[in-house]
Amino acid sequence: MTKYLRRKIMKFFVYAVIVFAAYILQTTPGLFDFYGIKPILVLPACICIAVYEGEFAGGLFGFFFGIFCDSGSETVFGFNALLFLLFCVAAGLATIYIFRRSTMNIMLLCLAAAFSRSALEYFFGFILYGYEELSPFFYTEIAPQVVFTSIFSFPFCLLFRWLHKKFEPETAKE
Amino acid sequence: MQKFFKSWYFKVLCALAVFAVAIMIRAAASGSAEVFLSQAASVISQPFLKISSGITESVSGFLDRFANAEENYLRVQELEEELRLANEKLIDYEQKKRENEQFRSFLGLKETNPDYEFEPATVIGRDSTNRFYSFTIDKGSIHGVEAADPVITADGLVGIVWEVGLTYSHVRTILDISVEAGVYDISTRDSGIITGDISLSSEGLCKLKYLPKESGIANGNLIVTSGIGGVFPKDLPVGTVKSIEVDSSGLSLTAVISPSADIENVTDVLVIKSFNGQSKGYSDSSETLPEEGGETE
Numbered sequence: 001m002t003k004y005l006r007r008k009i010m011k012f013f014v015y016a017v018i019v020f021a022a023y024i025l026q027t028t029p030g031l032f033d034f035y036g037i038k039p040i041l042v043l044p045a046c047i048c049i050a051v052y053e054g055e056f057a058g059g060l061f062g063f064f065f066g067i068f069c070d071s072g073s074e075t076v077f078g079f080n081a082l083l084f085l086l087f088c089v090a091a092g093l094a095t096i097y098i099f100r101r102s103t104m105n106i107m108l109l110c111l112a113a114a115f116s117r118s119a120l121e122y123f124f125g126f127i128l129y130g131y132e133e134l135s136p137f138f139y140t141e142i143a144p145q146v147v148f149t150s151i152f153s154f155p156f157c158l159l160f161r162w163l164h165k166k167f168e169p170e171t172a173k174e
Numbered sequence: 175m176q177k178f179f180k181s182w183y184f185k186v187l188c189a190l191a192v193f194a195v196a197i198m199i200r201a202a203a204s205g206s207a208e209v210f211l212s213q214a215a216s217v218i219s220q221p222f223l224k225i226s227s228g229i230t231e232s233v234s235g236f237l238d239r240f241a242n243a244e245e246n247y248l249r250v251q252e253l254e255e256e257l258r259l260a261n262e263k264l265i266d267y268e269q270k271k272r273e274n275e276q277f278r279s280f281l282g283l284k285e286t287n288p289d290y291e292f293e294p295a296t297v298i299g300r301d302s303t304n305r306f307y308s309f310t311i312d313k314g315s316i317h318g319v320e321a322a323d324p325v326i327t328a329d330g331l332v333g334i335v336w337e338v339g340l341t342y343s344h345v346r347t348i349l350d351i352s353v354e355a356g357v358y359d360i361s362t363r364d365s366g367i368i369t370g371d372i373s374l375s376s377e378g379l380c381k382l383k384y385l386p387k388e389s390g391i392a393n394g395n396l397i398v399t400s401g402i403g404g405v406f407p408k409d410l411p412v413g414t415v416k417s418i419e420v421d422s423s424g425l426s427l428t429a430v431i432s433p434s435a436d437i438e439n440v441t442d443v444l445v446i447k448s449f450n451g452q453s454k455g456y457s458d459s460s461e462t463l464p465e466e467g468g469e470t471e
Contacts, residue, residue, distance in 0.1 A: 029299065029441065030227075033300075059190070
């Protein structure tokens with residue numbers, strides 16, 4: 001096994017540990033709980049991987065950790081896996097072809113992804129069922145969670161940027 | 175961009191997306207998660223969740239002493255005031271004694287209901303995407319827990335087991351709009367159906383529907399399960415009436431209920447695995463998930 005390959009395996013192992021830790025933290029009762037609102041930490045973590053490592057790695061991380069989120073979620077099983085995969089691929093491609101890889105752009109990508117996920121959940125989980133008085137629910141539950149999730153994209157962005165540089169091949173650094 | 179669409183990366187990602195859509199359709203049709211994937215994810219994460227929730231509980235308990243010093247001071251003052259009021263209320267001793275006996279009969283559920291078979295469980299997960307305080311407990315099918323088993327605390331009804339894995343179960347609370355239970359007012363004997371409400375759930379409240387318009391229900395009345403339908407045992411405390419209003423149709427009353435159990439912060443629960451008259455007749459399909467109220471109608 002070459003040094004380059006070992007380094008790459010190590011890098012993705014560290015990424016997987018971080019995203020898994022994010023899942024454990026977002027699921028732990030009482031942690032990051034502000035008046036009943038909890039952020040979805042896995043989503044910004046996977047998007048950061050997509051931005052720094054490309055759409056394929058991001059998509060795989062999004063899919064597999066989306067499955068974890070589905071295992072404890074009320075949504076239809078596979079909902080998070082599919083959306084995280086699509087968002088990560090989109091974020092990876094957007095970084096290659098449209099945006100610069102800046103902190104602000106990554107945070108905006110996370111905000112867009114979190115908003116899209118919540119909007120789809122809101123539509124398929126609530127609006128389609130015809131529940132009444134949904135507007136306050138959107139403003140007090142869903143919107144704050146989107147904002148909260150986007151805020152957490154900042155530390156993830158810094159962490160994954162640092163890790164990306166740390167694991168960069170020596171030749172590339174030079 | 176065209177390079178990406180022609181690459182094998184794209185084909186793999188497409189295959190995963192198709193797979194995700196397939197498991198979604200399967201889950202939506204069968205009403206349950208894809209068993210292998212769901213259980214594999216839960217089995218991997220469960221030990222870490224247990225450790226994480228244990229650490230969080232002990233650390234927050236320690237920090238709360240300092241963080242809530244002012245709150246505790248106010249609480250002491252409040253309790254002193256309550257003590258003074260309690261002393262005044264001794265005058266109504268006989269009346270209170272009768273009420274106490276009534277409440278004691280609920281709190282001593284285990285003594286008075288030897289047919290209940292309990293399974294103590296710990297809350298190990300509250301997913302951030304859950305809107306109605308649903309949670310995951312550390313007991314599953316190998317502990318004898320089954321779907322539709324009632325979940326309670328010493329204070330009253332918390333919810334119902336919704337999905338069961340080998341070593342974990344997902345519980346939906348009575349604040350959830352998909353959970354319904356037949357209940358009655360212990361004072362007036364008027365019955366109705368308790369269920370979650372989107373606007374009330376964030377305040378930790380639920381609503382009692384379909385009360386007769388001529389009902390004498392009043393604020394503070396105790397609401398208990400009716401036991402009809404066999405999903406919940408009879409006379410489990412559910413909560414107290416907080417407010418009452420006429421239904422939008424004008425034909426019945428709707429009451430806002432403050433649950434007896436602290437559903438938002440519950441950490442330890444009891445699963446009632448069996449009780450006399452329990453109905454095990456519903457399948458695991460979402461179409462027929464436990465709606466005791468529905469069965470009573």
